[in-house]
Amino acid sequence: MPLYEHVLIARQDLSNTQAEGLIEHFSTVLADNGGKVVDNEYWGVRTLAYKINKNRKGHYAFLRSDAPSDAVQEMERLARLHDDVMRVLTIKVEEHKEGPSVQMQKREERGERRSRDRDDRN
Template structure:
């Protein structure tokens, strides 16, 4: 099956638990349609470059999946219909990179710098 990476941006007024619940919800949508979520990351609340639906910030989530295109299309369709999801980006990749994403590596570097001070 093809490999995909997805980034979901949800509304800023959600709690962390609700934002992580969206990740679980869309993971089950993929699983119900024959796909598999390889890894998920919750990146937290980040400031966006421009406003989307009157929101300046959003909860970012990253999913690595191994799913047929029909499952991905269904997940994207449900994302567009869901009121809490502002944007979704899906990219087809040849292989998933091992380890944490670049965003999580940046977070680790920042926390190490704080510990040194």
């Protein structure tokens, strides 16, 4: 089955347990349609780059799934209909990386960034 990564942004006025309950809800939607959630992470409340529905912050959640495309489409459809979910992003990936996502890693654990010299662009 194809591998996917999903990011959900929920409204800021939810409690942490309600936001984590959304993760469980959408995990069961995938499971009911023949898929499975390999890993999930709750990233917490983060500031948005721009206002979405008059909200400046949102609860971020990350899911790694192994599911058929029909299950992913159903999960996205239900997420868009859900009042608490503001945005959904789904990306198809070749393989799931082991360990925590980049958002959950400490700065020291991340790899070195490339320099941003103008000469490197040529």
